[in-house]
Amino acid sequence: MEKQAMYYGGYLQLDKVLDAQHPVSFEKGNEPAHDEMLFIVIHQAYELWFKQILFELDYVMQVFAQEKINDNSEDLNLVRHRLNRIIQIIQLLNQQVNILDTMTPLDFLEFRNLLTPSSGFQSKQFRLLEARLGLQLDKRHHKEYYKRTNEGGFTQPDYQHITDTETQASLLQLVNNWLERMPFFTDAYWKDYQSTAPDSLSHHPFWNDYRHIYQTGLTEREQNKIGDFDYVFFERAPEGSSAEQLDLLRSNFSPAAMRSALFIMLYRDFPMFQTSYQILDALIEIDHLMSNWRHKHLIMVRRMIGMRVGTGNTSGAGYLEGALSKHYVYRDLSGLSTYLIERKKLPRLPEELIRNLGFMH
Numbered sequence: 637m638e639k640q641a642m643y644y645g646g647y648l649q650l651d652k653v654l655d656a657q658h659p660v661s662f663e664k665g666n667e668p669a670h671d672e673m674l675f676i677v678i679h680q681a682y683e684l685w686f687k688q689i690l691f692e693l694d695y696v697m698q699v700f701a702q703e704k705i706n707d708n709s710e711d712l713n714l715v716r717h718r719l720n721r722i723i724q725i726i727q728l729l730n731q732q733v734n735i736l737d738t739m740t741p742l743d744f745l746e747f748r749n750l751l752t753p754s755s756g757f758q759s760k761q762f763r764l765l766e767a768r769l770g771l772q773l774d775k776r777h778h779k780e781y782y783k784r785t786n787e788g789g790f791t792q793p794d795y796q797h798i799t800d801t802e803t804q805a806s807l808l809q810l811v812n813n814w815l816e817r818m819p820f821f822t823d824a825y826w827k828d829y830q831s832t833a834p835d836s837l838s839h840h841p842f843w844n845d846y847r848h849i850y851q852t853g854l855t856e857r858e859q860n861k862i863g864d865f866d867y868v869f870f871e872r873a874p875e876g877s878s879a880e881q882l883d884l885l886r887s888n889f890s891p892a893a894m895r896s897a898l899f900i901m902l903y904r905d906f907p908m909f910q911t912s913y914q915i916l917d918a919l920i921e922i923d924h925l926m927s928n929w930r931h932k933h934l935i936m937v938r939r940m941i942g943m944r945v946g947t948g949n950t951s952g953a954g955y956l957e958g959a960l961s962k963h964y965v966y967r968d969l970s971g972l973s974t975y976l977i978e979r980k981k982l983p984r985l986p987e988e989l990i991r992n993l994g995f996m997h
């Protein structure tokens with residue numbers, strides 16, 4: 637039998653995709669609201685892009701889930717490449733808010749009541765994205781909102797899917813484990829290292845030196861930062877600090893993972909650290925862009941509905957503000973800038989270490 641020639645609309649299944657926009661206000665008995673079409677199209681476009689992001693994340697997580705990752709394989713480079721693609725997509729999603737902004741609050745009022753109690757809050761893909769990146773239920777603003785399966789909450793199957801995903805290893809945990817496996821501080825590589833710090837604090841010689849250089853570079857007002865340093869990298873909490881204060885310093889990554897991450901950031905100019913550095917930087921950027929989106933969405937919502945409650949039955953703008961300030965996932969990594977020192981003061985790496993960093997970890 638002759639093979640049918642591929643046809644554009646058939647390949648893309650456009651009959652399905654383009655037959656999925658049905659404004660409720662256009663139904664019999666309702667007053668057609670012109671802007672409801674835009675409202676539907678824009679949400680669908682978001683969901684398609686969420687799908688692509690999750691697809692890219694599947695690959696990234698599959699690489700990090702391996703017990704060992706070979707630095708010289710294509711894996712890490714593809715991870716970097718695909719995280720970068722996710723960044724470009726979220727940038728586009730942020731710009732899409734501008735299109736929605738062409739709808740006025742009065743235009744929205746024409747069909748808003750017809751939507752109740754559905755809301756973007758119920759976007760399963762958005763929740764899966766957050767959970768896979770590493771946002772834990774316990775750290776969510778108003779976590780009780782997420783446990784709803786009544787009106788305004790999730791359907792039972794969606795709820796189950798989100799909950800199951802939350803219990804699996806997130807990208808954050810996988811990256812944490814990968815960082816912990818880094819062999820940078822293996823004693824054998826540091827045999828010939830000349831320590832410069834006057835005192836030894838029972839740390840690895842590199843960290844003794846680094847801590848000393850960091851401390852001497854702090855201004856008078858910053859002296860307390862050395863206590864933060866000891867907590868972030870060595871789990872020694874400054875006296876009298878509360879759990880909340882400590883949580884702000886480091887909440888998701890282990891001290892060992894933070895040590896590797898800082899080391900990568902410090903020596904990023906060495907080609908062997910480049911890919912790892914770009915991966916960490918991409919995670920920080922994704923967090924940053926997600927937060928930009930939350931902010932743009934919040935401002936748009938304030939303009940659109942003021943202080944009214946959301947169709948999804950949260951407090952509306954109030955809820956969104958809390959989510960904006962609390963739902964960072966990679967805050968620990970972006971916080972590493974606090975502990976950087978000037979390039980010219982960096983301890984010189986031992987030859988043995990440089991020779992041995994064609995590693996698997």
Ligand code: HEM
Binds near residue numbers: 683755759
């Ligand atoms: C007229 C436009 C929009 C309004 C007035 C609006 C309003 C709201 C409100 C009030 C909430 C809080 C939950 C609730 O009580 O409903 C919310 C959450 C949310 N909306 Fe929108 N929204 C709009 C457009 C969009 C679009 C285009 C998307 C794209 C997918 C979206 C995605 C979300 C998401 C993901 C949440 C949960 C945010 C979080 O938990 O951090 N919204 N929206």
